[in-house]
Amino acid sequence: MKLPPLKALPVFEAVARLNSFSHAAEELAVSQSAVSHQIKQLETYLGEQLFWRSGRTLTLTDEGRQYLDAVSSALLQIERASEQLLGHEESRIRLSVFSSFAVRWLVPRLPELQRLHPQIDLALEMSSENPQLSDRVADCFITVHKNSAAYSYELLYVEQLFPVCSQDYWQKIRRELGREGADADNEALTPDEVARFPLLSTHSIFEKPAGDWEVWYKAVDRDIPSGARIQHFSHMLLALEAARFHQGVALTNDYMLSTRKDSEDFVRLPCHPVITGDEFYFAWKTSRRRERGIQVLRRWLLDEAIRGGLRSGGQGGSEGI
Structure with missing residues (x-):
């Protein structure tokens, strides 16, 4: 050698x-x-x-x-x-994760990770964009790109968007549409009815103004109605906060409302969802696949994604191992 x-x-x-x-x-x-x-x-x-x-x-x-x-x-x-070999059980792992996924989905679950696996010392590296997959950046990643053949990938979530508003704003919508009966919560809203209220748009999803609502309307072969009022936000976290404070209707996804107690502040409108095309993966370097800490974290993330409804138990699988 x-x-x-x-x-x-x-x-x-x-x-x-x-x-x-x-x-x-x-x-x-x-x-x-x-x-x-x-x-x-x-x-x-x-x-x-x-x-x-x-x-x-x-x-x-x-x-x-x-x-x-x-x-x-x-x-x-x-x-x-x-x-x-020295018997040091603690595993120090750096995980690079999108800010919204970390704040709304991962961080609320960390006490459970610490309870089940106290040997895992997890350090979170927040990213607003897809980071370069490299040991220099982190030990493992949550990413939407599978662009490195040196890495293995575990599917956590196929993203879909759906409209939400605050509980108070939902009552306002029902009043203005004359839907105050007992069955109003289940009666579908039409795209034109949704456009009667301010549309809170997140620029970062499709990197274009109102791109999220444009895709949502195109899913039913429609354009955004010309008279629609659109408020623009750079990040979904901001649009969701605006919705919380009764400013209109926002498009959000499952993990944003999956665990936080304040998810009860929101109402998912009876409308169609739309698949964005983004798939969230846990990624780790294949050459490090035998490291126990990384595999413990992978299994825990997968179990939590299944338990929380982000992924079905039979969906996808590990790629690149």
Whole structure:
């Protein structure tokens, strides 16, 4: 087995992570010249330049970025394997997750995770967009993109949108539409009836103004009525808060209303839902599939998704294992 200078690998990882020779030297408790020597030795062995140096600016080369992904993963696996043999049960896991999914679905469930699996030390990394799947970012991810062949994926949720409003606003809708009878809660609203009230739109879902309502109307072969009043919000969390405070009708999804006690503040209107095309997956690097902490977290997330109705028990399966 032909290996590179092994002492240089943690040094390379530290320099790349901290983007600094001096900071890496401080973290590793060695001199800066010792760090420089280890990096030079590694570059000589590989025959590749790992960093671009320009004055005080330090950046990874393309070869350096590629090497870092492999080295970081290998060092993590060595650390986890050593901890297992040493009898250290605690598993430190960084999970990158969308802010809305974290706030409305995951965080309320964390006490149950801690009760069932106290050995899991979970650190959440919030993301507003799909992050790069890399050990440098997190150990595992909740993502809607399956764009890395190096990762395995477990389906958690196929997203659908449906209209909601506050309890008080629902009474206002019923009064204005003359639907105050006992069966009004189950009598379907037409798209034209919905458009008589302010439509609270989330830009981030389809990255275009009123894109969510446009898709909702197209599901029944309609355009948004020309006289519709639309209020625009950048994020679903904001639109849902506006709906809570009786400002109109918002489109939301299942996980936004799945566990929070304040979900009782909302009424799901008797209207059609629409599938957005986004599928939420738990993703982990296939080479790390034997790490017990990641698999415990995967199983728990899947069980919670099934128990909470996001996913049926027979739906989908793990891909890439």
